[in-house]
Amino acid sequence: METENNIVVNDELEPIQPLRFTRAFVIKHTKFFMKRPLTKVLVAIDRSIEYAFSRVPEFEGDIDKSNEVFQTLADLHELRRKVLAIVNF
Secondary structure (H helix, E strand, C coil): CEEECCEEECCCCCEEEECCCCHHHHHHHHHHHCCCCHHHHHHHHHHHHHHHHHCHHHHCCCHHHHHHHHHHHHHHHHHHHHHHHHHCC
């Protein structure tokens, strides 16, 4: 499966579903991947930050979704800061 313009497509390039973005989905997804060794936790958080940041241009005209994306980014950065504080303790 591939994505084109944030729509998941199968091998025949038929649209399956649009990729969704909700703060709850991103945080839930990040927490799922944080159940790994500590070295993988920061990788999971960084990937979620990259994913959320890549979606910013998509919601340029939608103020509510833009706010949700930036709130998600703020939450992820705070989570990353807290993990780093624990690791460096």
